[in-house]
Amino acid sequence: MRGILIGSLALLALAPCARAATVIVNVGGSAGLVFSPQTVTIQPGDKVTFINKGGYHNAVADNGVFRCAQGCDGDGHGGSGTASRNNWIASVTFTQPGTIGYFCEIHGSPGNGMYGTIIVAAPQPPIAAPGLRGMFALLLAGVLVLLAGLRLRRNRDISS
Ligand SMILES: [Cu+2]
Helix, strand or coil: CHHHHHHHHHHHHHCCCCCCCEEEEEEEHHHCCCEECCEEEECCCCEEEEEEEECCECEEECCCCCEEEEEECCCCCCCECCCECCCCEEEEECCCCEEEEEEEEEEEECCEEEEEEEEECCCCCCCHHHHHHHHHHHHHHHHHHHHHHHHHHHHHHHHC
């Protein structure tokens, strides 16, 4: 019983916290004709949410993978990436590692003026490598404790 308990606790402790995060990028407003922060680093699966703080802006990927303002072109909800002065909010989720440049069509171009960079990091090398080994060791320890307990009990049964 104790071994199983220890094993279960080990599993709980080592469960990966692979929850996707949302990173905010402010667009324009009092900061000026900028995306802020200009460069963000995220993990695959994370979401970047652009918030227009004021001004006539959009956010367009250099490679065309997104074009956003009041929603994003082709988002299936009638969103439009055409620059707008409204207080728009648009989100893009990134699953592939890589570096994606983007810019505002009104105030920038790729790498110039009002532009930004999203770095999608390579997936964290497994949690699995040390994690699995540690988990295995703990499970093994649990089984040994269990076996030791059984043997103790059997010896006691024999001697009585
Ligand atoms: Cu702009």
